[in-house]
Amino acid sequence: MTMSRIVADYLIETPFPLEDVAAMMAGEQSSGTFVRVAGETDELRARAAAEVLSIKELEERPAPTLASAYVERKGAPGPFRRAHVRIAFPTGNIGRNLPTLAATVSGNLYDLGEVTGLKLMNVTVPAAYRARFPLPTQGIGGTRESVGVADRPVFGTIIKPNVGMTPDAIANLVGDLCAAGVDFIKDDEVCANPDTAPLSERVPLVMDAIKRAEDRSGRRVMMAFNITDETDAMRRHADLVAQNGGTCVMASLNWCGLSGMETLRAHTDLAIHAHRNGFGAMSRHPALGMAFPAYQALCRLTGVDHMHVHGIGGKFVDSADEVTEAARACLTPLSTSTDDRVMPAFSSGQWAGTLPSAAEAAQGADFMFMCGGGILAHPDGPAAGIASLREAHEALSRGEPLDAVAPARPALAAAMDFFGAR
Structure with a gap:
């Protein structure tokens, strides 16, 4: 059976490899963290990990749009790459919980040290998940x-x-x-x-x-x-x-x-x-x-x-x-x-x-x-x-x-x- 997933679209900017940052975003907002931890089994990751669906690279910037102490500490000189990134999150991680959905698709992503720009552009929900929430009454x-x-x-x-x-x-x-x-x-x-x-x-x-x-x-x-x-x-x-x-x-x-x-x-x-x-x-x-x-x-x-x-x-x-x-x-x-x-x-x-x-x-x-x-x-x-x-x-x-x-x-x-x- 196909896993039910919510898809989020982002615009990101970073001086680090885009693939690494996108994977880090997916892990941070699902089953991972900055290092592998006890209990993070392969089975759990297959069931609960978010997946990077696509990365579309855009223009580069010579300087960061937003300041990041992490980038400064790492001495990342640029260029600062921009990309559209799509990530899919399993609905089973969230349940019928709208604040947690918002925390999943945005939340700490805005504070990640690797990014010098991040904007949530769109959120797409599957029909079965939409049906768990109320419709307009009028x-x-x-x-x-x-x-x-x-x-x-x-x-x-x-x-x-x-x-x-x-x-x-x-x-x-x-x-x-x-x-x-x-x-x-x-x-x-x-x-x-x-x-x-x-x-x-x-x-x-x-x-x-x-x-x-x-x-x-x-x-x-x-x-x-x-x-x-x-x-x-x-x-x-x-x-x-x-x-x-x-x-x-x-x-x-x-x-x-x-x-x-x-x-x-x-x-x-x-x-x-x-x-x-x-x-x-x-x-x-x-x-x-x-x-x-x-x-x-x-x-x-x-x-x-x-x-x-x-x-x-x-x-x-x-x-x-x-x-x-x-x-x-x-x-x-x-x-x-x-x-x-x-x-x-x-x-x-x-x-x-x-x-x-x-x-x-x-x-x-x-x-x-x-x-x-x-x-x-x-x-x-x-x-x-x-x-x-x-x-x-x-x-x-x-x-x-x-x-x-x-x-x-x-x-x-x-x-x-x-x-x-x-």
């Missing part, structure tokens, strides 16, 4: 059904100002946004349970505003309440949202951790809107940390429903290629055995004029398109901000350039004049 289809949007992107916005508003003021703003025609509203990542607007007060008032808007329009807006907290508190917050008729909660992936997200998923069937704030610390250095394909694979095993991918042409550092890669990763099943796709959430500096690039990145309409200023700062008000998005989508659906149709569409024209000049 995902793309459930989210569309909840907000009543079948054939276009889900248009959303963010509560602004981020912090400082009272529960009444937030509820009034939510009511105005519902009336404007928004599909989805989320808290900002820095507004979870502040003294000025605690969830215990905010959730009932906001949900009352959403229900009153639904009575008038027949549409239920999805509100992602930020319940980021310690694990027991998140469970209580999720219960509060559900008791008040809410459909979605939000949590900061990196600060709640994989275990916290797993616990939250096991506790609630609400959609989980996964915010990646802090991911830049893992990803921005080209030779250190973790690329989004690897990151999203680990995070999706917790069972989240939506994931942030930032936005093309927005206010953050991501290139168009990086955002595109992130969106398409979210829209690709982790294994061929099930549809576990999550809805990518485009955000940061987005407005009607950036919708075409988001649609191209997502290769369709299965995405959230969230505009804070792009809706709330529209010169003719939030309703016109939403209208500008709908007008942009209608033009895209017919293959018409936005600038060609804008003169006949006032909301889109105003958006292009206002935001396009920035």
Whole structure:
């Protein structure tokens, strides 16, 4: 029987022979250490040792990217070789244990003295192993059904100002946004349970505003309440949202951790809107940390429903290629055995004029398109901000350039004049 294995892809840099370093990485993260030890039998190694599948050598560097006291102590002069390395890890070493999976494919590898650069690029899991972890409870289809949007992107916005508003003021703003025609509203990542607007007060008032808007329009807006907290508190917050008729909660992936997200998923069937704030610390250095394909694979095993991918042409550092890669990763099943796709959430500096690039990145309409200023700062008000998005989508659906149709569409024209000049 073929052994079930997880495959991890790395970019490494080292002054030592690539084959030796790759073998050392495999041993360090499975059954070996820097010397052979008692109990490390041939049978054990055959069953539990990780295997180097491939090494693809890249360019050399004259100097190390990152400092290493070990390299300095060994007097390794360079050149510093780079390579893409693939390593397979037996799932039997890990079991159904997401934190240990993360420790296996990354963990101490970042601290190995032999490497002057190491980045985890991707993680691929076999179907049987994926089946041991929860699926999204809502995902793309459930989210569309909840907000009543079948054939276009889900248009959303963010509560602004981020912090400082009272529960009444937030509820009034939510009511105005519902009336404007928004599909989805989320808290900002820095507004979870502040003294000025605690969830215990905010959730009932906001949900009352959403229900009153639904009575008038027949549409239920999805509100992602930020319940980021310690694990027991998140469970209580999720219960509060559900008791008040809410459909979605939000949590900061990196600060709640994989275990916290797993616990939250096991506790609630609400959609989980996964915010990646802090991911830049893992990803921005080209030779250190973790690329989004690897990151999203680990995070999706917790069972989240939506994931942030930032936005093309927005206010953050991501290139168009990086955002595109992130969106398409979210829209690709982790294994061929099930549809576990999550809805990518485009955000940061987005407005009607950036919708075409988001649609191209997502290769369709299965995405959230969230505009804070792009809706709330529209010169003719939030309703016109939403209208500008709908007008942009209608033009895209017919293959018409936005600038060609804008003169006949006032909301889109105003958006292009206002935001396009920035």
